[in-house]
Amino acid sequence: MKTDIQDLINTIKTQANEARKAILTMTTLAGSGHPGGSMSSIDLLLCVYNTIKHNPAQPQMPDRDRVIISNGHISPAVFSALGLLGYFDLDEAIAQFRLTGSIFEGHTERRVPGVEWSSGNLGQGLSAGTGFALASRINKIPYNVYVFMGDGEQQKGQISEARRFAVKYCLNNIIAIIDYNQLQISGSIHNVMPQNIRKNWESDGWKVMEVDGHNIPLILTALDNARAFQQPTMILAHTVMGKGVTFMENNAQYHGSALSEAQLENALKELGTENELKKYRKLRSEFKPEQNPQISFAFEPDFTIGKPVRYETDSDCRSAWGKTIADLAKVNANAKTPIVVLDCDLATSVKTEEFAQVSPQNFFQCGIMEQHTCVMGGALSICGIQTFWSDFGVFGIAEVYNNQRLNDINQTNLKTVVTHTGIDVGADGKTHQCIDYISLTRNLFGFKLIFPADANQTDRIIRWLINKPGNYLVTMGRSKLPVLKKLDGTLQYDVDYNFIYGEADILRDGNDGSMWVCGTPVAKAIKAVDTLREEGIFLELLYVSSPLHLDLTQVKSSAGKGIIFSVEDHSVNGGLGTSIADALAVNSLGVKLVKIGVTQYPMSGEANELYHWAGLDTTSLIATVKKYLA
């Protein structure tokens, strides 16, 4: 036994020297990168990777332990460790580091075998880690989760949210490891922003251990102890920035800058290893980007979609959402894929209480910690769990914009269902009136956005969505809306309606112009168009449930009618109107566009009064149309 441990220690020590060579070589070769923290964390990384349950030949083995890198800039260390462990050819990582088209990017990337989570924005990794840790419980697959973090990073507030969540849900399978080299870009962490990291973690109920982060036997013991504790545990590892090369040690300059070739030569001499820069430069020059990624992000849920519910009287979409997700949980109680709903202290308003009753084990109350919840949910969603997070619009997209972007970069499958968008929110006022959901989501290349028109369409869309991979933002208002009816009085979205993403629904025909409406103003728009029709003005009316992805054929057809009115409970800067403008201009369609929506920060008030204020009520819509057509 003792010999085994000594062998392991020797192995790690040998790997550590190889890794340090790799770290310095790849950063010098790339001419940039972060060698300092890579050198201080490499011993810790190797101790973890050498003692976890994993299989480099099978990087997506379901019961593997997960290693999350929150401080993604230590990618040189991570790639070195993974290469040495056999996840890929280390030579390739060294040669291709930060090269255009390579998977070995400046910050850790999920496309690299062995990397679980793309990072780069600091302070978010622990949230992701709690998602993986919680997924272990939900999926009933036991494994541990290790989260590597920087010490400067501890300044970020989101970490405290993640800590609380881990303790609330007793995620005792999580171990955080802080590379405590006490330096950040601007110098000593104690000067930049004094902080008692140990007390911070303890105040949130974590077990904290301290260890010399370069003493392999002590690190291995600490990891053993941490795995044994029945408490989320943080290892504060005292390390030395640039460890291993005298002139780099404790020098903040090397946080984010590579060695020159001359410095590299000296450094490698000190490490007692050969300088192979030339060999790697040649490999680098020969690099061709891979066409076939080794890692599959596929997610193919196969849920029963249940029986569509028919709404015949006024209803709010959020209640329909709540009923549908509860029904889907019921009819899929025995499905192999779990359905999870996350809440941030708003279940009564976003109507997920029924789901919580039907499926209490899969309902997670995350408190007023939206940034954490967004990332944690993103991580859950790539663990084979169909994950819904329901919140107000302002909290589900505006407060967490960058967290959603990181999710999207990670190709997660999070379904964010937000209610209370728009001035329809009413008296809560401008901080709570989300009027930028389209404009924000427009930047997230992988996202789709859906705004159901009424309770019937909400029901159909949620049932459609339950089997979809990828990131979606589903948006709703607050108020009760009429169920939409055709001119003949039948339901616009009856039980046989099939939702098609990207297709607008023609609610009324007409050739005097076209009105495109998205969201809560739809009933008012119908009334306006029907009234105008009685006065001899025949407008086409389209409901746009997918304002980010318009159907070009429909745009062209409407453009042929001479004028398009866009109507939305959203800022006129960046919403549906902007999607239409883009489509028109790119396709040289010179039709007049009249954008009707919110043109300044709104205010408190009764929703209907605010609609009048914004020109979105029926009377105002009629007046605007007449201004152009009468």
Add this chain to the structure above:
Amino acid sequence: MKTDIQDLINTIKTQANEARKAILTMTTLAGSGHPGGSMSSIDLLLCVYNTIKHNPAQPQMPDRDRVIISNGHISPAVFSALGLLGYFDLDEAIAQFRLTGSIFEGHTERRVPGVEWSSGNLGQGLSAGTGFALASRINKIPYNVYVFMGDGEQQKGQISEARRFAVKYCLNNIIAIIDYNQLQISGSIHNVMPQNIRKNWESDGWKVMEVDGHNIPLILTALDNARAFQQPTMILAHTVMGKGVTFMENNAQYHGSALSEAQLENALKELGTENELKKYRKLRSEFKPEQNPQISFAFEPDFTIGKPVRYETDSDCRSAWGKTIADLAKVNANAKTPIVVLDCDLATSVKTEEFAQVSPQNFFQCGIMEQHTCVMGGALSICGIQTFWSDFGVFGIAEVYNNQRLNDINQTNLKTVVTHTGIDVGADGKTHQCIDYISLTRNLFGFKLIFPADANQTDRIIRWLINKPGNYLVTMGRSKLPVLKKLDGTLQYDVDYNFIYGEADILRDGNDGSMWVCGTPVAKAIKAVDTLREEGIFLELLYVSSPLHLDLTQVKSSAGKGIIFSVEDHSVNGGLGTSIADALAVNSLGVKLVKIGVTQYPMSGEANELYHWAGLDTTSLIATVKKYLA
């Protein structure tokens, strides 16, 4: 003395009863609002407002103590207290609460006399409070700052950032008061998200006191003690939600819902006060929105703009920014308005180190705490301080989008100067490549965005900006760029150039089409246009430094040339191209628009290689133009 205190206690008790009546009446009248937390915090609010240095007749008195409400939903309590203290007619606040067009909105609003900071998004008030507290030191005007917070709100991570900042800068003039009623929307805070609030604050170095939040003499003593401590102090005030009305007490239901009229009748009976709902309903029906706000947000700095610097060789805009702001600090060393620069551990990259040397007392190192810094800076900027915050694009706008929105709602004067935008960032990869700065800022109605074309224009723009009120985002890339020259070889932006916001600069004339370029690709665009010119294709080339606010005359003129190419190191969804498309469609200008920019998440790589990948290098630009014009 003893009698004085007893008088004060009696006054507060009488006010508290009046205030409770007002709280319940205004929420019932509005049919919504948050009576529960208002009732639990009103005794604390009145103790503070009755003992601070202030003058209700002069709400903007420079040396007044500041009271910040972080949990803005207790607006009924705040309006009641301020009304009783004489800031305005309480009857108006009761009658107009949450009414369209009234200043008495659902969440506290800075337009209300006595309210220092608009809030609604939780977790941000302490950051604002530290800004006001720091401004006291910078402006050498002694006052105290009181920050009211909720207990559920303590779950938000940003609060920990604000705590650390306060301790680092010894903001001993700040007192936080937590309304510890132990209930949030979903029930007990201990069930929703277990948390040791006291330990959290102590772990960051705050003094913590606990007090019965309904015992007026004890609260007054606690406040006296807190004012005396030479340490940031938090008072954890044990309170009862709904305090004063038996059926409301400790009932989470009343967090966010108003009493019915019958319940109000009973509640007012218990309080021993008259029910005047009828009177207020009449006043409400008679309300007409005010035209003249009582509070002025004017900010009129009067700096010397110094001597423009002439750059003749390649330079990065960020170095020019750093030199200019350092120069402005030098030449304005004796100005009555301070110039402050905030940093988040990136001074070496964003080039504010020289400013830090020139003006060390006005340079604040805020650590990796961008959300805090954004709001703190917003608060500083409304205290007569010209406040610059310099950071990377991703951190200065994408990570803090909602904080900037709250700043904008507060009509702050923050100048956010971000570098490292676009794929020009290079090898740091997609998490660090900010390609949504235009699209995000488009949603902020009060913001202006400026992207200088080269070092010369940067110098001129920063000198122009130094005297501007309002919120600005100034964006730059990372790389060195050629200084722009006219066809005759003279500088495009020489020392006599005057920047005009909203005006594009015509870099080249031509009638075969028009190219509009924003940001770092400008030199490549010039080269492309000059090359095309040699081949007989004469393109007009415009540099757009203000992509959010285009000059319609210029758009029309370019539209007349048959085709417009937009070129930007930004997502094609929502950037300059979108601004042009909007202008075209709204004005029925049916010209072809070709949007050239980033169409998916980018990657690590050398900037020039990424430009080629995105079709933004000279060769690609030429090829794209020829595809349409040759």
